[in-house]
Amino acid sequence: MTRESQRESDTDTDTGSREQPEPRPIDWTDPDTFAQALEQVETKEKGNYFEDFAEGDLLEHDPGLTLTRWGNESWLSQTLNHDPAYWRTDAAAERGFDEPPIHPDYLTAATLGITVEDLSEKGGYFLGRTDVRFPGTPVYAGTELHVESEVVSTATSGSRPEFGIVTWRTRGTDAQTGDVLCSYERTNMIPRREPVATDGGAATAESDEEDDEPTLPETFVTPDGGYFEDFVEALETVDDENAAVAYRHERGRTQDDVTVASLPLATLNTAKQHHNIDVMADSPSGDIVTYGDVTRSTALGHARSDEQTWREVGFDDEQFHTFVAAGDTVYAFTRVLAAEDDASTDAAGTVRFEHIAFNQDDEPVYSGTRTAEIQKRTA
Ligand SMILES: C/C(=C\C(=O)O)C(=O)SCCNC(=O)CCNC(=O)[C@H](O)C(C)(C)COP(=O)(O)OP(=O)(O)OC[C@H]1O[C@@H](n2cnc3c(N)ncnc32)[C@H](O)[C@@H]1OP(=O)(O)O
Secondary structure, three states, X not given: OOHHHHHHHHOOOOOXXXXXXXXXXXXXXXXHHHHHHHHHOOOOOOOOOHHHOOOOOEEEEEEEEEOOHHHHHHHHHXXXXXXXXXXXXXXXXXXXXXXXXXXXXXXXXXXXXXXXXXXXXXXXXXXXXEEEEOOOOOEOOOOEEXXXXXXXXXXXXXXXXXXXXXXXXXXXXXOOOOOEEEEEEEEEEEEOOOOOOOOOOOOOOOOOOOOOOOOOOOEEEOOOOOOHHHHHHHHHOOOOOOEEEEEEOOOOEEOOHHHHHHHHHHOOOOOHHHOOHHHHOOOOOOOOEOOHHHHHHHHHHHHXXXXXXXXXXXXEEEXXXXXXXXOOEEEEEEEEEEEEOOOOOOOEEEEEEEEEEEOOOOOEEEEEEEEEEEEOOOO
């Protein structure tokens, strides 16, 4: 707008506008003045409280994300996921893909990342996720993601009156075709606007003085290799309850600025837990913490490096047991639960795993079961 037209519009009585007096200048650089202003003004808050969710509500998440090769490769490289089918066209073609596709881990993380602004930006804890499935895979770079969530249930937290527990079913769809690419059910603790009275009160740990003797099998068997047949053979040797197929993976990944802050931000995850050190200094962790999907993807990367993955089928009973922060190292442990020759291709069999991510102090930080098709040696 030019100066002349500005003057005209200031005096334009037809539009009813009036010349406003210039606001009184305020010296914002005076520390007392600014501190007082910050106390007096309202904060435009982000996110929703527990009370804002009711069973059956459907939330369409505004942020969208184009699943790019850059996003996929950043995620996979930083979490040590090196399956060649996601990196090389010849390996992709052998798996029946047109080109290296978007990895299910990145798809899951991007689907969840987009939901945070509406579902969990207010804070709280990511308690768990189950029934993670990929009905529309393979998904290729360039796909635009649209995400929606339905409130499945809301519950009072007995132990933490300042929180409630909300479960949502989330679907990530192809924005163009509407095909569901990824879906899961997720549960979080969400801050209440008003705390409620509960009988929970002071913590949980001391009161459950249970017999904490480990009840481990006597023998642990390690498969000879990473093919389907190796898992079948190992399971055949453990057909009583005193033995199990379980082993740890050697690699570890120390959490840094990239894994803690950059990866979640690249999925549009606005949880302050991952990028606002100022706020998190006053939280139980005292620091920013790793996005749960980074923790689990890193552990899965370690596990996949010791197997011949063909295809991811799904994940269940995923839980996040304690915080992972910058400087912590994420390791992985795997138990093989079952192997069935019923995969979608003759080239592979289906294996069900239990994966544990643990830290440098050997504390489990994540656990979950995973069903994957594993390549056959004989294929
Ligand atoms: C994406 C994202 C955040 C986001 O989304 O924006 C993130 O990445 S963030 C980083 C990853 N995340 C974490 O870093 C959390 C690490 N973790 C912990 O720090 C502890 O685990 C805890 C503090 C959360 C809990 O600790 P804890 O209090 O000892 O745990 P529990 O007593 O077991 O659970 C308390 C109550 O949650 C109920 N409950 C538990 N699990 C489930 C479930 N799966 N479904 C339904 N209800 C459940 C339980 O039934 C109990 O209910 P009551 O309050 O009624 O007893």
